[in-house]
Amino acid sequence: MFYIEKVMKERGLSKTRLGFMAQIHPATIGKLLAGHIPPYPNYRRRLSEALGVPEDMLFKRVDETQPAR
Structure with a gap:
């Protein structure tokens, strides 16, 4: 699991809401995850x-059991 996924879950x-917040299409966020x-700059x-x-x-890869900071 990527750190971004942990933050989203918590x-x-x-993906739709994050896409709106970041002005990135939700399908693109799905492809990134x-x-x-690649996660371009x-x-x-x-x-x-x-x-x-x-x-x-x-x-970054993270442990799913640890809370995000």
């Missing part, structure tokens, strides 16, 4: 700003 955010497209920046999470944390 905050109750859907599935690893079908533009996507990382917008997601980071929308979630208030450092860019370098977004796509």
Whole structure:
């Protein structure tokens, strides 16, 4: 699981809601999370700003049992 997925789950955010917040199409967010497209800098920046999470944390693998910071 990526850190971004943990944050989304803990905050109750859907891909649609996050897409609205970050101005990224929900299908693109799904492709990013599935690893079908790389997390380009533009996507990382917008997601980071929308979630208030450092860019370098977004796509790090994390343990699902530990809470997000």
